[in-house]
Ligand SMILES: CC(C)(COP(=O)([O-])OP(=O)([O-])OC[C@H]1O[C@@H](n2cnc3c(N)ncnc32)[C@H](O)[C@@H]1OP(=O)([O-])[O-])[C@@H](O)C(=O)NCCC(=O)NCCSC(=O)C[C@@](C)(O)CC(=O)[O-]
């Protein structure tokens with residue numbers, strides 16, 4: 001399968017759908033689901049509460065991705081223009097040097113059991129650690145399926161922490177959750193172990209819940225971009241200048257949390273879009289990514305440097321907590337189709353792809369920001385939306401959008417003014 005589909009975006013929607021169905025060898029159900037309406041009322045009513053309908057997102061596919069030597073089509077669901085285009089652009093740059101290389105930790109989640117009012121916290125800690133093996137066995141008994149697939153509770157750690165209401169003994173279950181995101185699986189284990197922890201500490205167990213700081217489940221991706229890929233003949237800057245300016249952009253995010261928040265938001269544009277398309281829990285991903293970025297003072301999740309050959313060496317590291325089984329992933333037919341497009345064999349493989357998408361997204365945004373600026377690409381693609389919001393219909397949409405792009409003045413007021421003129 002070749003994910004390099006030049007000009008994919010110029011095809012009509014129907015033709016794009018057929019191309020992807022063909023390339024990804026989609027099942028008849030998946031193809032039908034993508035062209036259909038997604039969740040029906042009955043299914044939606046089991047996914048959430050007080051349901052009154054469903055909300056549609058566009059389902060897009062980013063092209064040009066090669067990850068660990070394999071071409072990939074990336075399903076993305078997002079309401080923001082230019083994100084999918086940008087990911088495809090960066091993936092095109094990266095594939096000139098073989099694409100993205102990834103390295104992913106085993107899928108280990110942490111569940112926390114909080115004990116308060118413990119008389120001697122350090123002694124209680126030692127008592128829990130002495131019983132570690134028995135506690136691990138008890139945890140594993142809660143999820144024989146997970147154990148059967150090679151997962152289960154692999155370790156127990158105990159921390160004594162200082163808090164505004166006094167010291168607490170916090171037990172961490174380190175659980176290999178295999179292909180699951182793991183939220184439900186580890187929470188069940190934590191709840192089952194609570195009475196044991198209460199007995200061992202002599203305190204009160206209050207909270208039993210997973211931690212979204214999934215720092216035992218990190219994914220890393222790297223890529224290398226030759227300077228000539230970073231600027232075309234119309235660019236005001238040479239490739240070397242763009243490369244160096246990208247390194248300065250990264251340094252800005254390392255030195256300033258105001259910038260780092262936006263820099264990392266750009267990374268999550270891509271990761272959240274894939275997480276949403278596959279009906280995974282994007283709030284967990286967001287929480288984990290930002291707290292990981294804050295571990296030594298909030299800064300960038302990516303890094304950039306110039307390598308010995310003068311190329312831009314790009315990398316990312318962040319926790320990825322997604323599943324290919326469990327949670328809500330199997331409930332939404334379009335999300336299942338998205339999983340078929342993604343075509344990953346495990347949650348680990350999916351984590352590597354997500355890290356690559358995050359890196360691509362950041363690289364594309366930084367390239368645009370340090371050269372022509374973000375508005376040219378982003379606002380040109382947003383122009384049609386503005387035209388529609390101004391009331392344009394049919395042919396008027398393109399007419400209003402192209403006038404705004406031509407005149408370099410893209411905004412709601414301008415769209416309304418052009419439409420008024422056209423209607424006179
Ligand atoms: C938008 C582009 C890609 C245009 O860039 P361009 O120079 O017009 O692109 P091109 O015509 O040279 O095409 C290059 C490739 O880009 C893709 N491409 C090109 N156009 C399309 C399209 N319409 N639809 C789908 N794919 C498109 C496509 O893969 C194409 O290859 P081809 O198919 O031609 O062989 C560029 O300007 C860009 O990368 N801009 C960055 C946009 C961005 O990052 N948006 C995110 C939203 S802004 C934000 O929320 C985050 C931010 C920016 O604040 C984060 C931060 O501050 O760090």
Ligand SMILES: NC(=O)C1=CN([C@@H]2O[C@H](COP(=O)(O)OP(=O)(O)OC[C@H]3O[C@@H](n4cnc5c(N)ncnc54)[C@H](OP(=O)(O)O)[C@@H]3O)[C@@H](O)[C@H]2O)C=CC1
Pocket residue numbers: 143144145146149151177178179180181182183184185186187210212281284323325326327328
């Ligand atoms: N803070 C947070 O992020 C929280 C998140 N959540 C939610 O948790 C949900 C995810 O929980 P999760 O535990 O993944 O979901 P599930 O419990 O739905 O799925 C996990 C289960 O699937 C079964 N399973 C079958 N095949 C495999 C396999 N190959 N690898 C692993 N497990 C397999 C296992 O056992 P079995 O068949 O016995 O079930 C496992 O326990 C998400 O919906 C998330 O929103 C919940 C609470 C808090």
